[in-house]
Amino acid sequence: MTPDARPIIIFGESQLASLAHFYLRHDSPHEVAAFTVDAAYRKTDTYEEKPLVDFETIQDTHPPAEYRMFLPVSFKQMSHLRREKFEAAKAKGYDIISYVSSKATTWPDLDVGENCFIFEDNTIQPFVKIGDNCVLWSGNHIGHHTTIGSHVFITSQVVISGACTIKDHAFFGVNATIRDETVIGEATLVGMGALVTKDTEPYSIHLGAKGKIARGKSVDIDSLSHKSGG
Template sequence: MKQEVKKIVIFGESQLASLAHFYFKHDSPHEVVAFTVDRDYLNSKEHEGLPIVAFEEVEDHFPPSEYSMFLPISFKKMSHLRRDKYEAAKAKGYHLASYVSSKATTWPDLDIGDNCFIFEDNTIQPFVKIGNNCVLWSGNHIGHHTTIKDHVFITSHVVISGACTIEEHCFFGVNATIRDETTIAEATLVGMGAIITKDTKPGDIHLGQSSKIMAKKSMDLDSISHKSKG
């Protein structure tokens, strides 16, 4: 089915924003026309050769009746920061575009929400449902009949087996593995290389192949990084 060509404003001037610009430019029918950031972070007039304007007044320059928006924001605070800006853009009336790489393996009628960023080499099997505002970095396997709810961030080479349920605000580190028919509760942080064989509890942090559960909750972390302590 032929896609409707959209003119898109990208939020941010980070590496993620530059990646989004690259993918839309080289692998979509859409046209990126500008960037936007919060006024406090507006330090230049252009990014990637395109104008950049304050988010507080973006609709004055690029009205939502004529332009769509894409918000490639990181997983900080278990993607709550991305959710806040997602909701702010929706409140302004913007349609939020999604990007699905042509180099991802998908099937017709992929059930996907808005403002999703699906990178190359993802294998998304039949009957998968992906909610709004999700990021799937490159090289993941999403098994059949799995449901991924809103505001989820999946890094790379994650295996989510068939018929799993991924609740909102979950994060999956590189090479994590989830057993089939498992429910990953809201805001679960699945660390790099973790193997999950049973349902999790909201906010839990699972580390390593033994899936050690930390005493902290995921929302207590300031950062999700290999440089973080404790």
């Protein structure tokens, strides 16, 4: 069996996991073999007519040499939870796939890392780089020469103009707009409809049409079981 033919295990039994199953089934060459969740959350033995297996022991029944994994986890804790599960799967030895919709507009040599979930109607211009473990929901514009870090979540109808730099763990709400050549600091939360025209500070929160900076931080880093490496 060649590596490309290895079946896929999807992490989760949420709506995101169900969506991932749908997209992989209808718009990819991948066969989904099973789902996996943490043992404390597993209440049944199947999900969507596939085996549902404890994540803690998944390597015993579905070894990394024979299976790959996809982890469509939500943006909770500014995507630190998704990062934690992604890194745990890597530590178990799994290769992690990415999914880019055939209905997204892309160009040859698109540079996308592992465990990215890129939905339909994204326009990704030339020379864009996307790191690991990112989610781009439907209908976004990613401008040329933009670099997106890892563990970033972009919802829908977001405009990121050309030559921007998006640091790890950033989050963009629906209809947010980012001016060209802007640096979005680590774990910046850009609220829905916000306009950002200047570089942002790490963990800052930007709201409204004028990108007003809100008090507080986007996430309490000291409370996380996994802390960002910067």
